Amino acid sequence: GDSVTQMEGPVTLSEEAFLTINCTYTATGYPSLFWYVQYPGEGLQLLLKATKADDKGSNKGFEATYRKETTSFHLEKGSVQVSDSAVYFCALSGRGSTLGRLYFGRGTQLTVWP
Protein backbone atom coordinates (compact mmCIF):
# COMPACT_ATOMS: atom_id res chain seq x y z
CA GLY A 1 0.00 0.00 0.00
CA ASP A 2 0.89 3.67 -0.08
CA SER A 3 3.32 4.85 2.56
CA VAL A 4 5.87 7.51 3.46
CA THR A 5 9.20 7.00 5.19
CA GLN A 6 10.66 10.07 6.78
CA MET A 7 14.02 10.77 8.32
CA GLU A 8 13.83 10.34 12.06
CA GLY A 9 14.68 13.18 14.32
CA PRO A 10 15.21 15.11 16.29
CA VAL A 11 17.34 17.43 14.18
CA THR A 12 19.23 20.20 15.95
CA LEU A 13 20.94 22.96 13.96
CA SER A 14 22.52 26.33 14.52
CA GLU A 15 20.95 29.36 12.91
CA GLU A 16 21.95 29.82 9.23
CA ALA A 17 22.84 26.13 8.83
CA PHE A 18 21.69 24.09 5.83
CA LEU A 19 18.73 21.79 6.39
CA THR A 20 17.80 18.54 4.68
CA ILE A 21 14.99 16.28 5.86
CA ASN A 22 14.74 13.09 3.82
CA CYS A 23 11.44 11.65 2.66
CA THR A 24 10.83 8.63 0.42
CA TYR A 25 7.54 7.15 -0.61
CA THR A 26 5.87 4.02 -1.88
CA ALA A 27 2.76 4.45 -3.98
CA THR A 28 0.75 2.95 -6.78
CA GLY A 29 0.72 5.30 -9.73
CA TYR A 30 1.66 8.94 -9.42
CA PRO A 31 0.81 10.51 -6.09
CA SER A 32 0.92 14.14 -5.09
CA LEU A 33 3.47 14.98 -2.41
CA PHE A 34 3.26 17.46 0.45
CA TRP A 35 5.24 18.88 3.32
CA TYR A 36 3.22 20.04 6.32
CA VAL A 37 4.63 21.91 9.32
CA GLN A 38 3.39 22.07 12.89
CA TYR A 39 4.68 24.99 14.95
CA PRO A 40 4.52 24.67 18.75
CA GLY A 41 0.96 24.92 20.00
CA GLU A 42 -0.53 25.17 16.52
CA GLY A 43 -2.21 22.89 13.99
CA LEU A 44 -0.79 21.43 10.77
CA GLN A 45 -0.10 23.92 8.01
CA LEU A 46 0.76 23.18 4.40
CA LEU A 47 4.35 24.24 3.70
CA LEU A 48 4.65 23.20 0.05
CA LYS A 49 3.48 20.61 -2.45
CA ALA A 50 4.26 19.05 -5.83
CA THR A 51 1.72 17.23 -7.93
CA LYS A 52 3.80 15.63 -10.68
CA ALA A 53 7.29 14.32 -11.31
CA ASP A 54 10.09 16.92 -11.49
CA ASP A 55 7.86 19.61 -9.98
CA LYS A 56 9.54 21.75 -7.34
CA GLY A 57 7.48 23.06 -4.47
CA SER A 58 8.78 26.11 -2.59
CA ASN A 59 7.68 28.39 0.22
CA LYS A 60 9.36 30.50 2.92
CA GLY A 61 12.81 29.53 1.63
CA PHE A 62 12.03 25.80 1.79
CA GLU A 63 12.17 23.66 -1.35
CA ALA A 64 11.43 20.06 -2.31
CA THR A 65 11.61 18.37 -5.71
CA TYR A 66 9.40 15.42 -6.71
CA ARG A 67 11.86 12.74 -7.89
CA LYS A 68 10.05 9.80 -9.45
CA GLU A 69 13.24 7.90 -10.23
CA THR A 70 14.29 7.83 -6.57
CA THR A 71 10.71 8.05 -5.15
CA SER A 72 11.84 10.95 -2.97
CA PHE A 73 10.68 14.40 -1.89
CA HIS A 74 13.45 15.73 0.36
CA LEU A 75 12.91 19.04 2.13
CA GLU A 76 15.75 21.59 2.01
CA LYS A 77 16.46 25.08 3.23
CA GLY A 78 19.70 26.93 2.71
CA SER A 79 19.75 28.93 5.93
CA VAL A 80 17.46 28.04 8.82
CA GLN A 81 16.19 30.47 11.42
CA VAL A 82 15.13 30.00 15.03
CA SER A 83 11.55 30.55 13.88
CA ASP A 84 11.77 27.40 11.72
CA SER A 85 11.77 25.25 14.85
CA ALA A 86 8.78 22.94 14.39
CA VAL A 87 7.75 19.41 13.47
CA TYR A 88 7.80 18.68 9.73
CA PHE A 89 5.62 15.99 8.14
CA CYS A 90 6.00 14.52 4.68
CA ALA A 91 2.75 13.23 3.15
CA LEU A 92 1.40 11.76 -0.04
CA SER A 93 -2.04 11.75 -1.59
CA GLY A 94 -2.76 8.68 -3.63
CA ARG A 95 -5.05 7.95 -6.50
CA GLY A 96 -7.46 5.14 -7.25
CA SER A 97 -9.14 3.41 -4.32
CA THR A 98 -7.35 5.56 -1.73
CA LEU A 99 -8.18 8.85 -3.43
CA GLY A 100 -8.59 11.67 -0.98
CA ARG A 101 -6.67 10.32 1.96
CA LEU A 102 -3.26 11.62 3.01
CA TYR A 103 -0.54 9.23 4.18
CA PHE A 104 1.87 10.90 6.60
CA GLY A 105 5.37 10.13 7.76
CA ARG A 106 6.14 10.09 11.47
CA GLY A 107 7.36 13.67 11.54
CA THR A 108 10.79 15.20 12.13
CA GLN A 109 11.33 17.55 15.05
CA LEU A 110 13.62 20.45 14.09
CA THR A 111 15.19 22.70 16.71
CA VAL A 112 17.24 25.70 15.61
CA TRP A 113 19.53 27.39 18.15
CA PRO A 114 20.62 31.03 17.86
Added chain:
Amino acid sequence: GAGVSQSPRYKVTKRGQDVALRCDPISGHVSLYWYRQALGQGPEFLTYFNYEAQQDKSGLPNDRFSAERPEGSISTLTIQRTEQRDSAMYRCASSLAGSTSTDTQYFGPGTRLTVL
Protein backbone atom coordinates in the same frame (compact mmCIF):
# COMPACT_ATOMS: atom_id res chain seq x y z
CA GLY B 1 -11.60 34.09 6.31
CA ALA B 2 -12.06 31.65 9.13
CA GLY B 3 -10.15 28.41 9.05
CA VAL B 4 -11.21 24.96 10.16
CA SER B 5 -12.40 24.95 13.76
CA GLN B 6 -12.76 22.03 16.13
CA SER B 7 -14.40 21.70 19.50
CA PRO B 8 -13.71 20.97 22.20
CA ARG B 9 -9.98 21.60 22.05
CA TYR B 10 -9.44 19.29 25.01
CA LYS B 11 -11.63 16.49 26.26
CA VAL B 12 -11.02 14.31 29.30
CA THR B 13 -13.42 11.45 29.81
CA LYS B 14 -13.69 8.26 31.77
CA ARG B 15 -13.43 4.85 30.19
CA GLY B 16 -16.80 3.64 28.94
CA GLN B 17 -18.25 7.08 28.26
CA ASP B 18 -19.28 8.29 24.80
CA VAL B 19 -17.68 11.40 23.30
CA ALA B 20 -18.61 13.59 20.35
CA LEU B 21 -16.00 15.70 18.58
CA ARG B 22 -17.08 18.49 16.31
CA CYS B 23 -15.52 19.93 13.17
CA ASP B 24 -16.57 23.10 11.35
CA PRO B 25 -14.84 23.22 7.95
CA ILE B 26 -13.93 26.24 5.86
CA SER B 27 -17.10 27.63 4.33
CA GLY B 28 -17.75 26.22 0.88
CA HIS B 29 -15.33 23.33 1.17
CA VAL B 30 -16.76 20.18 -0.35
CA SER B 31 -14.59 17.56 1.33
CA LEU B 32 -14.06 16.94 5.03
CA TYR B 33 -11.56 14.51 6.52
CA TRP B 34 -10.91 13.03 9.96
CA TYR B 35 -7.49 11.85 11.13
CA ARG B 36 -6.12 10.50 14.41
CA GLN B 37 -2.61 11.26 15.60
CA ALA B 38 -0.87 9.37 18.37
CA LEU B 39 1.98 11.01 20.23
CA GLY B 40 5.17 10.97 18.18
CA GLN B 41 3.42 9.75 15.04
CA GLY B 42 1.96 11.29 11.92
CA PRO B 43 -1.79 11.63 11.45
CA GLU B 44 -3.64 8.49 10.31
CA PHE B 45 -6.70 8.64 8.11
CA LEU B 46 -10.06 7.71 9.63
CA THR B 47 -12.79 8.74 7.18
CA TYR B 48 -13.90 11.44 4.77
CA PHE B 49 -16.99 13.03 3.26
CA ASN B 50 -17.87 14.75 0.03
CA TYR B 51 -20.78 17.01 0.93
CA GLU B 52 -22.94 14.85 3.24
CA ALA B 53 -21.91 11.52 1.73
CA GLN B 54 -19.34 9.43 3.57
CA GLN B 55 -16.98 8.27 0.84
CA ASP B 56 -14.51 6.14 2.72
CA LYS B 57 -14.70 4.89 6.30
CA SER B 58 -12.14 2.16 5.98
CA GLY B 59 -9.78 3.90 8.41
CA LEU B 60 -12.20 3.78 11.34
CA PRO B 61 -10.59 1.31 13.77
CA ASN B 62 -13.77 -0.48 14.90
CA ASP B 63 -17.53 -0.07 15.14
CA ARG B 64 -17.30 2.14 18.23
CA PHE B 65 -16.23 4.94 15.89
CA SER B 66 -18.72 6.69 13.63
CA ALA B 67 -18.94 10.00 11.82
CA GLU B 68 -21.63 12.05 10.17
CA ARG B 69 -21.99 15.26 8.19
CA PRO B 70 -25.76 15.51 7.78
CA GLU B 71 -26.01 18.88 6.02
CA GLY B 72 -22.72 18.80 4.19
CA SER B 73 -21.04 21.27 6.52
CA ILE B 74 -20.35 20.54 10.21
CA SER B 75 -19.23 17.02 11.03
CA THR B 76 -19.28 15.02 14.25
CA LEU B 77 -16.97 12.13 15.08
CA THR B 78 -18.47 9.97 17.80
CA ILE B 79 -16.62 7.41 19.88
CA GLN B 80 -18.81 5.09 21.94
CA ARG B 81 -17.69 3.27 25.08
CA THR B 82 -14.29 4.96 25.05
CA GLU B 83 -11.17 3.00 25.93
CA GLN B 84 -7.77 4.25 27.08
CA ARG B 85 -6.26 3.33 23.70
CA ASP B 86 -8.57 5.92 22.09
CA SER B 87 -6.51 8.70 23.70
CA ALA B 88 -4.98 10.76 20.89
CA MET B 89 -5.21 14.02 18.97
CA TYR B 90 -8.16 13.98 16.57
CA ARG B 91 -7.68 16.23 13.57
CA CYS B 92 -10.17 17.46 11.03
CA ALA B 93 -9.33 18.88 7.61
CA SER B 94 -11.28 20.25 4.69
CA SER B 95 -10.57 20.83 1.02
CA LEU B 96 -12.26 22.95 -1.59
CA ALA B 97 -12.86 20.46 -4.36
CA GLY B 98 -14.34 17.01 -4.14
CA SER B 99 -11.59 14.64 -3.14
CA THR B 100 -8.70 14.79 -5.56
CA SER B 101 -5.09 13.82 -5.13
CA THR B 102 -3.82 17.36 -5.80
CA ASP B 103 -6.12 19.41 -3.60
CA THR B 104 -4.72 20.93 -0.41
CA GLN B 105 -6.24 19.81 2.86
CA TYR B 106 -6.51 22.55 5.51
CA PHE B 107 -6.31 21.32 9.07
CA GLY B 108 -7.99 22.48 12.22
CA PRO B 109 -6.23 22.80 15.60
CA GLY B 110 -7.32 19.33 16.72
CA THR B 111 -9.08 17.92 19.76
CA ARG B 112 -6.88 16.28 22.38
CA LEU B 113 -8.82 13.36 23.82
CA THR B 114 -7.70 11.75 27.06
CA VAL B 115 -9.51 8.66 28.33
CA LEU B 116 -8.87 7.89 31.98
